[in-house]
Amino acid sequence: MTQDAQQQAPQQEVDVVVVGAGFAGLHALHELRGRGLSVRVLEAGHGVGGTWYWNRYPGARCDVESTDYQFSFSEDLVREWRWSERYPRQEELLRYLDHVADRFDLRRDISLGRRVVSAVLEEEDVTWTVATEQGERWRARWLIMATGCLSVPRLPMVPGLEDFRGDWYHTASWPADGVDFTGERVAVVGTGSSGIQSIPLIAEQAAGLLVLQRTANYSVPAFDHELGEEELERLQQDFAARREFTRSSALGLAAPADPRSALAVSEEERRTQYETRWRMGGLPMIGAFADLMVDRAANETAAAFFRDKIRAKVDDPETAEKLLPRGYPWGAKRVCVDSGYYETFNRSDVTLIDLNEQPLRRITPRGVLVGETEHEVDAIVFATGFDAMTGALMAIDIRGRDGRSLRQAWSAGPKTYLGLAVAGFPGLFTVTGPGSPSVLSNMVVSIEQHVEWIADAISWSRERGTEVFEATQEAQEAWVEHVNAVADSTLFTEANSWYLGANVPGKPRVFMPYAGGVGAYRQKCDEVAAAGYEGFRAVPAPGAERRRADRSAPVVA
Template identity: 40%
Template structure:
């Protein structure tokens, strides 16, 4: 296909032209807009289908929604003054706190005037003749831009499992990522499907207010206390005083979580000391701290992993009063998924109004008009059914937009064997399209990784503008090379031996693939720096043609 239908629209008189179009107004879209508009002087427009900024934190308003990164590193580091001014009050951040912060950043930097809300992008196609992207919105408007930046988020495309009878249910159905403001749970019979990070949070939060809560558990989880609470004035002052040292450590670390990751082998200490270290981490709280600050090999060595498993299972037996419920809650798989933390998850099952259904042993047979019928013939009657069933992660939102690159190739076809990228920010055959948190990016606390990628992409765009280059894309083979690197690293960990959304296992029919670079943020930054130093090694550029109708328009 030499000339696509969409490419013919390049001649439309009603097309609105920008230097760059950004899809998404979460952490990535906000910072990308700031960099391109205020530092490179480009004419930029960011679009988001939501009615407000915030990305995942706009949509995920479910009870109990909480960051699992600590407040002093779950923010933008680039606004140094704001880091000093902002009132940090708690160790972790609730959804309203994060959304308030993001709105403040947008207002503080006057970004709102260049963000178009309640506008979904329906299609985007690269016009090869003019080296630009042609973008259409769901309200029928047409745009073009030299650069397209996708800041779609890793966890945005909601997943609702295809369960028999789904449409029969006569009560209220909610997905945690589309939580309505008028959701009423008080005194209701509520069922929750899903016990991942979101499930643990919402189950713990709503149990005290619902009439009865039935938890439908497919996979038992290892989760540790979050340890949230108010921060002392001394702690807050210490964070602000040590701003530079903290963020240097974050950028040089593996997880970007704001703590020093242990290098001590689990089995190098006595059983007693090991128990004490685990207990101390349990008391302090934090899922990532428990897995990575205690010892350095829990994620890579099976014997070390079993030691951590045994400790958490012992805690479940200690906390949960009913032995049969405790048995159902105890995981038997490797402790090698996203490390979870909670605000009293296991203790919630001691409540008289909470019951647990193990749907691995007793599967859901059908959703009925009254509730859920399990394989044992029991119909669990419900007023409200909550899906805490996660997302079609990483590439899910890309597949929901008709994105086409060279020769009209769709990104769905390009990624039919699993999503891939070169350095997480670019993909072959899609020139001038830059991804923030694209496939095979670092598995870390996200804001520092977002900053890393946004700054690198901004530098590359600045390089193109300075050198009058029309377009850029990875050299053939570089995408596969990066995928192999990510696969090699992932296979050195125990994460690759479990079924997890990290590898696409939560979506039926989705290729089981590597979706993350697990070498850490520090190593990832070094790779990006070396590519940039070597004149953007692995990328090919095309100079501007004077006949390009968009190049002739001049700088806006």
């Protein structure tokens, strides 16, 4: 639909427009509706779930334990939902989010299959006009972007894909009815989290699997298991205390971090600690010692432990060496969680190619040209990740004061206040945006904190009759400076990771998440709110009282 046609389309009015119906969008709808606001959620997918709606690839599973990766706003919900496994699969997470949407009657305020293309600030009365690709226009005082940090897939810039005669897929836009690779020769491009999760299962089906690796990643086994009734009961009884702990932790995880330095203990004690954490499975490995992400020598002890584990799992020494991560600190790229990943390379029908030694030159009609060799395949799977954290926001034409676009404001890298608001864009909030713990944390814990803080801020503003406020330029600059200083004090910036936007050609290299930890970040947000939302300024909203009196019930679309 053209811009002129969108401007002529009927306009519907609510208090808040939320973009996205994943964990963040569903929680925002429930929280804001409970405060008496009218809300419309616009979701591009044809179902709720966000990242768990789109990422249906084989082996897709959360790297945070199910007990910690769920909402806490309803005790009844916690008691009634019975997780089946320690680490929830994509299918179960999607069922959970569908259940939440139904149980709390959220669907009546959600418009599915609505891709937002623009959001424009009307400065005269400080409202947002949000337009969808389908031609709808919504007008709201507040706009909440719950678009997700990992929601815009990217393909590698390799020529020839249009000539390929077989089928190709991206892990982040997987067919809903699945893919059967039985008897096929398959190439998987990428060995990040989605590649590491999918490769073992694809290998079980395929007649032959070719794995094209650009960067080897650190991965720890999940040691996943089914949850029995006794364990479920214990986890549910401990849930409140467990969640309270995660809210003040560094990563939003329930496993306590060890406050000692890796260099302050003996080699034997250090090895025992790493082995204990390894056998816990999953991300608790990150909290083995306090200085792993700030001290190179301490970090190397963890890296060496991982390299030994990889060598022990892979039979062929040459293949094992290719799988050893090199050139960046352990943990500076997100540590993956797997189920049999390294062991997959012991299969005779799985071949690993290091693209640093033999570059992927092009996709051919029959397969992939790697170095000077053409490998014939029937299907290609791109596990090549996302335009992280900013991709979904930059894909929408968001225009604030003086018609300035968010793309212009972030041309040198994203700048926010607390990862929640952007100077020059009054009434706009971002959930787990750049400058917040976001992808360095348990996302559900961070999402809940953001949504509840935003809801409190909106209520506070409305009670004072201003209805809208925006971040000041000074507060934003000070926060960006702090975020950068914290990042520079760690080893995170020493890796060319998607945390820095390094996987997207031309994207500014800025470390986007806040590395100071979930607990410290929450404390800062609470201090800002307690000080009357310090760093924000009130924006008069002409006609606000009249509109509140005249507004009818929310429109159902």
